[in-house]
Amino acid sequence: MVTLMNEFSASDGDLFPFRFKSLGLGKLIGKRSWGGVVGIRDSLPFVDGGTLNRPEFAPYSKDGKDWVIEGYGVDPDIVVDNDPLKEFRGEDQQLNKGLEEIQNELKTRRYDLPPVPPYPNRNPAK
Numbered sequence: 001m002v003t004l005m006n007e008f009s010a011s012d013g014d015l016f017p018f019r020f021k022s023l024g025l026g027k028l029i030g031k032r033s034w035g036g037v038v039g040i041r042d043s044l045p046f047v048d049g050g051t052l053n054r055p056e057f058a059p060y061s062k063d064g065k066d067w068v069i070e071g072y073g074v075d076p077d078i079v080v081d082n083d084p085l086k087e088f089r090g091e092d093q094q095l096n097k098g099l100e101e102i103q104n105e106l107k108t109r110r111y112d113l114p115p116v117p118p119y120p121n122r123n124p125a126k
Contacts, residue, residue: 001026002098005076010034017074027101028076030094035073 003020005013005028014033021028038055045051061068078101080094087093 002101003028004094004098005030005033005074006082006094007031007034007073009073010036011039014069014074017076018069021074021077027078028074029078029080029098029101030076031079031081032075033069033073035069035071037069038067 001020003017003026005017009017009030010033014035014037017028017033020026040053040055078097080097082093083091
């Protein structure tokens with residue numbers, strides 16, 4: 001598998017490639033994501049009409065002491081920047097590179113299908 005991303009990928013567009021990469025599911029292709037993950041949610045309003053805004057929705061490092069993505073983004077494994085002129089003409093260089101990587105991987109790696117579960121016995125009387 002591959003994941004395509006670019007500099008406009010933010011929020012879940014940051015989180016998905018981060019988790020995809022951290023779980024070792026495949027290669028990230030494109031440009032570094034934007035790095036905007038922290039969301040702000042209003043709490044209940046105060047009696048005087050004020051509110052308290054608190055940052056949330058951002059993953060921390062495993063030790064809980066550092067922001068993982070915020071303000072930086074996620075680096076791709078393979079950097080590919082789409083040329084705007086080629087993109088305008090219908091060519092997606094990131095997609096092409098993703099397909100190329102998958103085709104190369106299919107040539108060099110063997111994938112075994114999981115075993116087929118036993119067919120259920122729907123008529124136990126027989």
